[in-house]
Amino acid sequence: MSSLQDVAKSVGVSVATVSRALNDKPGVSDVTRQRVLEAARALRYWPNSTARSLTTSRTRTVLFVTHRHKFPPSKDPFYAQIIRGLEETLALESYNLMLVTLTDEQLAAGPESLPMLQDRRADGLVLAGPDIPPSFVLGVAASDLSVMLVDNALRDTQIPAVLADNEGGCRAATCHLIESHGHRVVGLLRGAEGWATSEERASGYCTAVDAAGLTPRVISVSETTIDSGFEAANQALDAYPEMSAMVTVNDAMAIGAMRAAAARGRRVPADLAVVGFDNISWAKFAEPPLTTVNVPTVEMGRLAARLIVDRFEGVLTVASRTVLAGDLVIRASCGCDKAAETPD
């Protein structure tokens, strides 16, 4: 409402003094500092963030950038959870979160053509999701903005990233089926080749299967939906009738697989154990409740915020790639009796 000028006039000092007093900078006596603080409060003074940004050339805002058609979590609110974590810890440091979703055309055109990335509206940005093409990432990295990748990584670069441990999670899930339940023929329902997430999870599965001396049985489908899970499970059971357990690359496929099993008269988990990945909110309400790998999405957001803010503040200078481990959430679908419950 009121400006620095107003406060200065009210107290009878210069704006410089007021600025120093309010920003806890040296060069102000305690008495005047107090008087300034009182006047500021009395006049309901709020620093104009725009003006401040103009001189400091820091906006205290970070951009969250993601693919437009990925954002609306038609499926599970994966990115919404990340945003939740981001916003939460950014707020702690009094940073702002700005949201930008980009179309395919914009992502292909590169950051040079996007005002929101060029006009110093933000100090840095987090690029989320594998849909952000490498060329785009490199483009923004070439600018002087701080970049942070989430659920996306570029090999052989120094761009910091926070990721879920897809490989380890799927390995753990597979190991659980093999070691705790003694399955000898466990299949994998996976998504399209080239999709990094699917690749990594598949890799974890293979590692576990190899380590146990078993042979991998993999069905790839182009999508990772309930319907494609249904279809893939049918393919798998046709091809490998002796299969007693299935690892799936995400929860939607797992649910589809359980439907397929039910349709064939195979009970889950008695006749076929199923584990998913992601721990979407509906996993615990599936029939039977789905054993799955929990992805710490909110924590990923929190960590990304922490890391980028620390970079702004100069606390952190080196780039890092952080892989967050997920934990296996045991429910009924894998054959465990006592389904341990976890909080949301």
Added chain:
Amino acid sequence: MSSLQDVAKSVGVSVATVSRALNDKPGVSDVTRQRVLEAARALRYWPNSTARSLTTSRTRTVLFVTHRHKFPPSKDPFYAQIIRGLEETLALESYNLMLVTLTDEQLAAGPESLPMLQDRRADGLVLAGPDIPPSFVLGVAASDLSVMLVDNALRDTQIPAVLADNEGGCRAATCHLIESHGHRVVGLLRGAEGWATSEERASGYCTAVDAAGLTPRVISVSETTIDSGFEAANQALDAYPEMSAMVTVNDAMAIGAMRAAAARGRRVPADLAVVGFDNISWAKFAEPPLTTVNVPTVEMGRLAARLIVDRFEGVLTVASRTVLAGDLVIRASCGCDKAAETPD
């Protein structure tokens, strides 16, 4: 990268001329305008939005404010969808979207204590969700920021709002059960008293039941989750064994109700028809697929953006309250054979 100064120097004119040329303002000859545009492109000039905001005192950003613990769509991404619609149309008008989630304490303390609402960071804000207390809404409305309510309304005020037609949706769902399927004893599973959404939907149910000359059978529970739906359905079936159809106040409760029916050996929809509300993404994958009222969340976001931007631009001067109709999505759980499918 480069400033107006740079462009001016390069062309050999004053910054004022460059500004006029780039902003399509009169007072510049065509030739110089062309030369300026070329130079600006050659020098990769981008107007510094901070500086521009400082002079125009418009930031071209709108704040999306919601309750912190409501945002992370643990349930269905209701607000995420709204954000999707908001961001989409704001981007069309080259506005930005900033995200703020507030804790209970902050909401109770009121807008006076929140920097992001006081320091002119945004031109206006949309307050989403019934968790924003009236005092808070009135507080920001008293400031000179443009306010827009979404999924929240204040009676007897001039504050613009966009809402879902909860009353009409639930009435339509109830009518469908009564008229198309001939149910005579249809119950309602609803949430706590005082929660506006629940009240409105309940009111729609009552209207339909009254109009048909039937007697309402209502079960209230404090939460609206799958578990509480399960419990409420059991209560309902205990109290009214002859009940042949249930309207529920949201999809989660509907799914719980279907589970309860299954547990009691009553088949859905043959022995008990169930309809939900919200059309969450999992509704179509329920067993059986759930008939429910679709809430046009993305459109609500789009409309809110449109309305607030129009207000900024001076196109729109009067406040309005817009109620968006939802449509009944017919699936199997209500007893209809041919389940009409709708796109996501």
Added chain:
DNA sequence: AATTTCGCCGTAAGCGGTTACGAAGATATT
């Protein structure tokens, strides 16, 4: 030909802060 009109452009003042620099007065040093 003198005057008015008009289009084009530069000058300069601001928007609301931050900060380098220098001028005092108060205090410490010798």
Added chain:
DNA sequence: AATATCTTCGTAACCGCTTACGGCGAAATT
């Protein structure tokens, strides 16, 4: 007592852009 040092504060420049105002030459008017 004279000098040096420190603290406190004001002056002014600056961040990059917008815009009111005025000047000036060319075209239009008489």
